[in-house]
Amino acid sequence: MPTNTKTLSSNYSGKDDSELRRGQWILEEDSLLIRYIERHGEGQWNLLAKRSGLRRTGKSCRLRWLNYLKPDVKRGNLSPEEQLLILDLHSKMGNRWSKIARYLPGRTDNEIKNYWRTRVHKQARHLNIDTKSREFQNMIRCYWMPRLKQKIGGKTSISSAVLNQNPTISQPLEINTFQHFTATISPPPQILVQEEINMSGTMYNLDVEKQNTEADCCTSSFIFPSEPMDMSKTAQFPECPPFYCGDNNGYDMVSFNLQESVSADSAPNFPGNSAGDCYVAENNWFDSDFFM
DNA sequence: AATAGCCCCAACCGCCTACAA
């Protein structure tokens, strides 16, 4: 629900009715917009802007409604499930925020875009990696997404409190948990089934047997148990099959210890630095508020 | 307590597409 608590502001004095208002919406404007849409429905935004009495552009009204006032808009942090879905869909669709948003009921393209820019881009920046680079894609797929899956699994099978208190404990992932999750995701109704399969085969059409077969790609040869991750090696690997990485049996994800200290200043050549191992802080990726 | 710097996110901007006249 909207949480705009602003009241009538000085720039809403009505002194100059001919001027369009810009900037933050106030309570009165929200009420006007909601009331108008309740009576006349969505659409015809320019007409709405004129007739509703709002001194806003049609575009602005549309945006305010879709991103904030619409009753089914979800507020609050993205769940790990939602984050995981975003990462996967982004790997397949790129910056098609509105398309991605269709797979997350109640979430807007704007919200997803902001999530990507603030969280994902931030990490890439800290690591000195281009988000479009293969290294970063691999990192997302073979480290970040498994961690999210792990977190999702932890809700039902592992006490997250215990894990937080014991960051050195190996954390086996219960793959079934994730399978259950993927099975519950509903693709947007307007997208044809064939497209779902082509676009996101393993996501919505999870094939366990295939998963296990393809698992070889990302086994311990990719993430070394009890060893720091050498990012220079990740680039040599073929792309991990989408969503295979749910099975981390044999991994010690925690030992995949990436130390923050190198992330910005001291590791300028991080992704392709073949001269030495590169580390990123574990905390940076999982234990911090990164996943919320 | 003050303040500088950073982060998040709502809102804006410009471009593109679809469609009607």
Add this chain to the structure above:
DNA sequence: GTTGTAGGCGGTTGGGGCTAT
């Protein structure tokens, strides 16, 4: 085929809040 308009999309900005010093 051309033009005008509406709506949608992705990129960017700026203000407010939070945090570190």
